Amino acid sequence: MRMIPAKVAAALSAFALLTLTTPAPVQAAAPVRFEFTDITGERFVVQLTDPASIQHARDLLSGVTTDRPHIIGRITPRPAPYNPRWSYHLNPDTIGFFNVAIEVCDATIPYVEDHLDEAGGAFLPGYHWCPWTSRLVRELP
Template sequence: MHRILTKIVTALAAIAALSVAAPAPAQAAESAYFVMTDITREQFVIKLTDPAKIQHARDLVNGETTDRPHVIGRILKRQAPYNPRWSYHLNTDTVDFFDQAIEVCDATIPYVEDHLDEAGGAFLPGLFWCDWTSRLVREVPAP
């Protein structure tokens, strides 16, 4: 029970840190785009600009690591040019990777789309989404 509580507290602390973190100063950053999928086999594109996160994503795609394989981030309820199939995308500044997270942020790609109007309340509080079955499958060129 103590291990479970520790994991929950750790996950909540990570979500809280993401929600209060000040945006990084504007700089000319490389952008990289990755396709993620989940248990539904649907595909969703994420954009990364942080060099360390880009490298981690490339390491995941290339099989060089299995550490923190799942994607977490804050949903923006609007379409992105690089992810046109979906009515939402992840705020690039909040995208990160995780091993385990709390259940309250877990949902599949199509489930988020189908319940987007409910996101931010009891469903995906704070608009944080952490698809437990998410995994990166490939890097794609910029649109």
């Protein structure tokens, strides 16, 4: 009978251990859309797919929490079918919530629209947007 060299056996054992103990990736939830507003009173729709973010948004709307009430994410400079009024949307994979953020990512909904051609450089570097006055107003059906 042939023997497997010790290094090969150790590598196979480590691989098997990693395979068996690595957690499965988090499954994205069915998309849920929420509407938020800002100091201008304009409305903007975001689509969430992360189960924890969806729950956090629902908790904000129901009053269960007031922690991290503002929206943050990366702009995609093209309209989304669920948010046709605006020439941009937030990439669902990048959306989160915050309490406090740096000023360089703050802008109102219409200001981003009016200056979208400047986004990604000195204005909203890396397309990161964190409207300080953002506030969820409802979950869309």
